[in-house]
Amino acid sequence: MTEDAVRTTIRHAVDPATAAAMGSAALRDAFRIGGLFEPGRVALTYTHYDRMIVGGAMPGTAPLPLAPIRPTGTAAFLDRRELIALNIGGAGSVTVDGTAHPLGSRDMIYVGRGSAVAFASASDEAPAKFYLLSAPAHATHPTRVVRADEAARRDLGSAETSNARSIFHYLRPETVTTCQLVVGLTELAPGSVWNTMPAHVHDRRMEVYLYFDLAPAARVFHFLGEPAETRHIVMANEEAVLSPPWSIHSGCGTARYAFIWAMAGDNVDYADMDPVPLETMR
Numbered sequence: 001m002t003e004d005a006v007r008t009t010i011r012h013a014v015d016p017a018t019a020a021a022m023g024s025a026a027l028r029d030a031f032r033i034g035g036l037f038e039p040g041r042v043a044l045t046y047t048h049y050d051r052m053i054v055g056g057a058m059p060g061t062a063p064l065p066l067a068p069i070r071p072t073g074t075a076a077f078l079d080r081r082e083l084i085a086l087n088i089g090g091a092g093s094v095t096v097d098g099t100a101h102p103l104g105s106r107d108m109i110y111v112g113r114g115s116a117v118a119f120a121s122a123s124d125e126a127p128a129k130f131y132l133l134s135a136p137a138h139a140t141h142p143t144r145v146v147r148a149d150e151a152a153r154r155d156l157g158s159a160e161t162s163n164a165r166s167i168f169h170y171l172r173p174e175t176v177t178t179c180q181l182v183v184g185l186t187e188l189a190p191g192s193v194w195n196t197m198p199a200h201v202h203d204r205r206m207e208v209y210l211y212f213d214l215a216p217a218a219r220v221f222h223f224l225g226e227p228a229e230t231r232h233i234v235m236a237n238e239e240a241v242l243s244p245p246w247s248i249h250s251g252c253g254t255a256r257y258a259f260i261w262a263m264a265g266d267n268v269d270y271a272d273m274d275p276v277p278l279e280t281m282r
């Protein structure tokens, strides 16, 4: 492992009044996260929204460890944290305390507090891409693999409103116990482009989206901000965007796409959202 195999950057929390005064470049710097998947690297963004860490690991066939990072101030990365890794690339494995868990496309692993983790790809030609999320943990819950076909599926929206989509709920309290993490994947049907409109907020939990499976030339216009003061960020494939607890999070693509949504905060109740009536948005 080279010395800079783990890269960490910090994102401070932004308040709504500051965000409302930002132009496109400042909004992108504050909320968009790029460069998640670099060959041979773990790229991490330590956010001050519920101290959620958002990252990517794109290993070769040799194990790429999740090394300790300075911002957590702990001897090992997961000493006081939990983690998920969701594979959006080729076949790979996540080794937890010496046990290798093979993960195919869209398989996920939850790793409880205190474990040691390393990533590997099955081949160099089609490397795995592990999307990583980690939140502070107050208890140790068992490590669990959730396969793509084990996630709870719910179909939402319609073609008439350009938002026919399927939600695959990977981490829900009914099946996997976590301290803070709530994670799922939403896939838009062909011809549907809108997610999460009508929008909602949930001041109890921050949220972060990773847009993926988007054609290289396509973009998603991602909306954020307080409901009556919205802004947008133009997102490309495999870019993440932070949603502060006070912000809506919704997007409209120039083509279909998928995204992984994840939350951390005061509760793990997915349904605890405050809907925003469309007529109140500005």
Ligand SMILES: O=C[C@H](O)[C@@H](O)CC(=O)C(=O)O
Pocket: 165, 167, 184, 185, 186, 195, 196, 197, 207, 249, 261, 270, 273
């Ligand atoms: O708080 C939950 C999240 O914003 C997502 O689950 C929304 C979503 O996937 C969708 O409507 O498509």
Ligand SMILES: [Zn+2]
Pocket: 200, 201, 202, 207, 249, 273
């Ligand atoms: Zn939400």
